[in-house]
Amino acid sequence: NKNIHTIVKELLTRGENHDATKLKTPEVEKFTEVTPLLAASTYGTPEYDGFKKQLGEALVHHYANNRHHPEHFKRGMHDMNLVDVLELFCDWAASCKRHNDGNLHKSIEINAKRFDMPPMLVSIFENSVQLFE
Numbered sequence: 001n002k003n004i005h006t007i008v009k010e011l012l013t014r015g016e017n018h019d020a021t022k023l024k025t026p027e028v029e030k031f032t033e034v035t036p037l038l039a040a041s042t043y044g045t046p047e048y049d050g051f052k053k054q055l056g057e058a059l060v061h062h063y064a065n066n067r068h069h070p071e072h073f074k075r076g077m078h079d080m081n082l083v084d085v086l087e088l089f090c091d092w093a094a095s096c097k098r099h100n101d102g103n104l105h106k107s108i109e110i111n112a113k114r115f116d117m118p119p120m121l122v123s124i125f126e127n128s129v130q131l132f133e
Contacts, residue, residue, distance in 0.1 A: 010083045014068070018087065021065045030058035039098050044110040070115045077115045089125055093132040104129050 022031045034054050041048040052059065063071035068087035073079035080088070092111065096102030105126065112122045 007083060011086060014083065014087045018068075018091070019062075019066060021062055026061050027058045030055050031062075035098075040100055042101055043096075043099055043103075043107055077117060077121075085121075089128060093129075104132065 021027050034051055037051040037054075038048060041051055055062075063069045066072060067080070068084050068091055070076035070080065070088070077085070077088075092107050093104055096104045096107055108122060108125045108129070111117065112125075117125075
């Protein structure tokens with residue numbers, strides 16, 4: 001019981017503070033400009049990647065200050081803890097909902113390759129998609 005509450009408490013804290021850096025300089029200006037372009041594009045396409053590059057230093061800052069992104073760590077997902085991974089999965093699900101043609105299954109497929117995810121973790125993510133449907 002105590003261990004479950006430890007995880008839940010950490011997740012609630014993460015939920016309260018999730019992506020708070022996007023609301024302040026140096027991120028807010030660029031994310032305000034580029035997020036609508038990202039939402040109108042298809043995740044994983046060259047167009048999407050081009051818009052993401054426009055975020056520049058704002059995205060570098062975002063990754064450096066938000067540990068639910070694999071880019072935060074030297075070894076990517078291999079350095080993340082369980083709460084980081086849970087927050088990451090929730091973030092992917094939310095991001096898919098912001099895209100006009102978002103698809104969490106497709107996002108998992110793309111990111112499995114992008115972040116060298118082990119097959120078991122990919123399966124766990126796939127098995128969890130129904131939680132957000």
